[in-house]
Amino acid sequence: MNKNKESLHLSSPAINTHMNKRSQIWAAFRSAFPYTIPIFAGFLFLGIAYGIFMHSLGFSAIYPIIMSFMIFAGSMEFVAANFLLGAFNPMNALFLTLMVNARHLFYGISMLDKYRGTGKKKLYLIFGMCDESFSINYTANVPADVDKGWFMFFVTLLNHLYWVAGAAIGGIFGSYVKFNTEGLNFVMTALFIVIFIEQWMKEKKHYSALTGLVLSVACLILFGGNQFIIPAMLAILGVLTVLRKPLEKAEVSV
Amino acid sequence: MTMTMTQQMITIAMVVLGTMLTRFLPFMIFPSGKPTPKYVQYLGKVLPSAVIGLLVIYCLKDVSLLSGSHGIPELVGAAAVVLLHLWKKNMLLSIAGGTVVYMVLVQLVF
Numbered sequence: 001m002n003k004n005k006e007s008l009h010l011s012s013p014a015i016n017t018h019m020n021k022r023s024q025i026w027a028a029f030r031s032a033f034p035y036t037i038p039i040f041a042g043f044l045f046l047g048i049a050y051g052i053f054m055h056s057l058g059f060s061a062i063y064p065i066i067m068s069f070m071i072f073a074g075s076m077e078f079v080a081a082n083f084l085l086g087a088f089n090p091m092n093a094l095f096l097t098l099m100v101n102a103r104h105l106f107y108g109i110s111m112l113d114k115y116r117g118t119g120k121k122k123l124y125l126i127f128g129m130c131d132e133s134f135s136i137n138y139t140a141n142v143p144a145d146v147d148k149g150w151f152m153f154f155v156t157l158l159n160h161l162y163w164v165a166g167a168a169i170g171g172i173f174g175s176y177v178k179f180n181t182e183g184l185n186f187v188m189t190a191l192f193i194v195i196f197i198e199q200w201m202k203e204k205k206h207y208s209a210l211t212g213l214v215l216s217v218a219c220l221i222l223f224g225g226n227q228f229i230i231p232a233m234l235a236i237l238g239v240l241t242v243l244r245k246p247l248e249k250a251e252v253s254v
Numbered sequence: 255m256t257m258t259m260t261q262q263m264i265t266i267a268m269v270v271l272g273t274m275l276t277r278f279l280p281f282m283i284f285p286s287g288k289p290t291p292k293y294v295q296y297l298g299k300v301l302p303s304a305v306i307g308l309l310v311i312y313c314l315k316d317v318s319l320l321s322g323s324h325g326i327p328e329l330v331g332a333a334a335v336v337l338l339h340l341w342k343k344n345m346l347l348s349i350a351g352g353t354v355v356y357m358v359l360v361q362l363v364f
Contacts, residue, residue: 038345045350067266073273075312080269088261090268097272103312104273106305108280110298116286129277131309138302183357189313189328190335190352196306197339208300212307225315229308236304237297244296 028150035140036158039132042191043159046074047166049184054081054167055174056181068167072160073130074188076100077167099229106233107134114138118149125149128156130163135195139202207247211239323364331356 047068054064059081067077079100083093107129114137115122125137136159137152200209219232257265284290290298314332317325335352342348 041346042349067269070266070270071273076269076273080266083265083269084257084262086256088257088265090264093265093268094272097269098276101273101276103305103308104276105280106297106301108277109284109294110302112280112284112286112290112294112298115281122281126277126281127274135302135306180361183327183360184353186328186331186356187349187353189310189332190349190356192306192309192313193332193335193352194339194345194348196310197336198345199303199306203303206303208303209307212304213311215304216308216311220311220315228315229312232308232311236301236308240297240300240304241293243300244293247300248296 024147025150027145028147029154031143031146032151032154033158035136036155036162039136039159040162042187043132043162044166044169046187046191047163047168048170049166049181049187050074050077051167051170051172052174052177052181053078053185054171057081057085059084059171061168061171061174064167064171065164068164069160072128072163073101073104074163078185102229102233103131104129107131107138110134110138114148114152118152121149121153125152125156128160130159131192131195133159135199139199205247207243208240211243212236215239323360327356327359327364330359 047064050068051061051064054067055061063084064077067080071077071080076097079096080093083089083096108126111125111129111134115125118125133152133156136155140151140155142148142151196209200206203209215235216228216232219228219235222228223231284294314325314328317328319325331352334355335348338351339345339348
């Protein structure tokens with residue numbers, strides 16, 4: 001009896017911290033979820049479009065499900081579908097992926113500080129750092145009493161789930177879709193235009209946004225659609241490096 | 255489909271590998287134990303806006319101004335997104351509205 005009591009007593013602090021942790025995680029989930037609602041609709045829509053797209057190419061539903069789960073990079077999955085239809089060339093697939101997804105390098109650099117101190121969750125945060133998770137986690141104002149690590153974890157996880165769910169629905173029910181889906185892929189363009197406007201309205205100075213836009217267009221004209229990303233990234237990097245001194249000066253004086 | 259199952263699996267694995275390399279590399283080069291160089295911190299601040307601009311252009315990379323529909327559906331669709339968003343500031347409405355405009359244009363007009 002006595003022994004039992006003692007063990008109960010001993011375990012209660014552990015239970016307490018356990019409960020605290022759970023309520024902390026729950027609080028993070030609750031504040032993260034609203035941020036993902038637009039992505040819920042967007043990704044379900046996009047994911048379904050992707051699933052239908054894969055179906056129209058003749059792939060069974062398991063392809064979009066596995067690919068959306070493991071790659072979790074929207075535009076790349078559309079490109080990957082084309083790899084699967086062409087001749088077997090794994091090195092080409094790797095290099096094209098590196099080129100198309102090279103922008104993630106910039107996301108990573110932007111998130112170095114924000115992902116710091118998130119423990120084991122960091123691995124998943126980096127794994128799931130798609131365009132949308134990055135832009136939410138970068139721009140969201142997390143309340144001070146909410147654990148930032150868990151907040152970003154749930155943003156990433158929910159987005160991942162929406163995407164896989166959408167791809168699964170599109171892949172499985174793609175054959176029932178009778179309407180003409182030509183042009184549905186514009187939903188991605190629209191999404192990034194909206195994120196661009198949001199970011200534009202949030203910032204005071206637009207040097208960086210304009211640099212990105214103008215140099216990307218210039219490189220697209222110079223190098224063509226299949227080869228412009230790397231030159232555009234290098235040009236952006238170069239110009240922003242040159243602008244560092246004047247930009248930081250301006251920031252101090254404001 | 256011309257590839258075997260194994261070839262398909264290798265191809266998908268390559269896309270996974272390439273994607274993960276681009277996501278993990280900055281964190282491997284600048285581990286959290288060490289202070290991040292000031293220059294990289296600066297880049298972390300200014301890059302997001304530029305890279306989102308790059309993303310927009312990336313989506314429009316296959317548009318040809320000189321042939322086909324001369325990029326008119328893309329221009330009108332993008333304008334619809336911008337106007338809807340400036341007007342209602344509703345992310346979903348802007349995305350859905352612009353996409354519908356674009357789909358109508360490519361399916362029925364051009």
